[in-house]
Amino acid sequence: MIQKLLIIGLVLGVSVSMLYADEKSAQQFEGFNLQGYNGEGEKVWNVDGDTADIMGNEIKITNVDADTYGDQIMNLKAGTGVIDQVSGNMHLEKDVVITSETGTKLITDTLDWSKNEDLVTTKDGVVIVDSEKGMTITGTGMDARPGLSTAQVNEDVTAMIETESKQEGQKEADIITITCDGPMVIDRGKSKATFNKNVVAIQKDQTLKADKMEIYFNQEKGEMEKLICIGNVVVIRGENETYAQKMVYDKRTEVMTLSGRPKLILVTEGENAITASGD
Numbered sequence: 001m002i003q004k005l006l007i008i009g010l011v012l013g014v015s016v017s018m019l020y021a022d023e024k025s026a027q028q029f030e031g032f033n034l035q036g037y038n039g040e041g042e043k044v045w046n047v048d049g050d051t052a053d054i055m056g057n058e059i060k061i062t063n064v065d066a067d068t069y070g071d072q073i074m075n076l077k078a079g080t081g082v083i084d085q086v087s088g089n090m091h092l093e094k095d096v097v098i099t100s101e102t103g104t105k106l107i108t109d110t111l112d113w114s115k116n117e118d119l120v121t122t123k124d125g126v127v128i129v130d131s132e133k134g135m136t137i138t139g140t141g142m143d144a145r146p147g148l149s150t151a152q153v154n155e156d157v158t159a160m161i162e163t164e165s166k167q168e169g170q171k172e173a174d175i176i177t178i179t180c181d182g183p184m185v186i187d188r189g190k191s192k193a194t195f196n197k198n199v200v201a202i203q204k205d206q207t208l209k210a211d212k213m214e215i216y217f218n219q220e221k222g223e224m225e226k227l228i229c230i231g232n233v234v235v236i237r238g239e240n241e242t243y244a245q246k247m248v249y250d251k252r253t254e255v256m257t258l259s260g261r262p263k264l265i266l267v268t269e270g271e272n273a274i275t276a277s278g279d
Helices: 002-011
Strands: 027-037 043-055 058-068 074-084 090-100 105-114 119-130 135-144 150-162 175-180 184-187 192-203 206-217 224-237 240-250 255-259 263-267 273-277
Touching (some): 119 150
Antiparallel strands (some): 043 058, 090 105, 105 119, 135 150, 184 192, 192 206, 240 255
């Protein structure tokens, strides 16, 4: 009877510690389920676990499998989790994986989910895999919305992005590798990724450097369609170098536009070089 009342109290959002203020020992359950509803009575999240230990306001769960609904749909899995019944916040550890509605995955060691702020955060290393855009990102520290609609990787960012899908007979897709000190910001609503501080991009024999880089993706195909570099732009291809304050590359037309005192240094045969400058 006590166990049934406890479960009812959890589902209704009632604090177990208030129902059983005199209960000092933890209660353990198997096959645990906890659900949350909004003011209209709609289910907004569901948490399953193999076992749950309840002590005061905290619920410690093993093998967490959680889903959120509404505007931000995602699935969340972890080895262990702790839910604060009062705030609704959750702390997760061990093999934490978030999967968004579009299939984007976030992998990390620990994660904190703030219910009121609608934000998930970690200070640990992260891996984000966005198969829709052919993009894999690694870095340290992250702040994101639960459905991964927006995410910020804070430091030491490395991103590998497919510039074109793999064609028939091609062993692997063309990939550009981008590093930056961070932060890097992903905005799925705008189909945009922004890299900040000491940005370096390498693709085949070409290296691109800038203070800031913005990449825009085609919303239908998920492929990269435009690249904008801002601040101290350097383009190196072989021995040839290009300098500018801004560069815009349109992948559809394969046209590169330089502005902000652009300068080109073209190395010809021997030790001669041709330098061309503009406004």
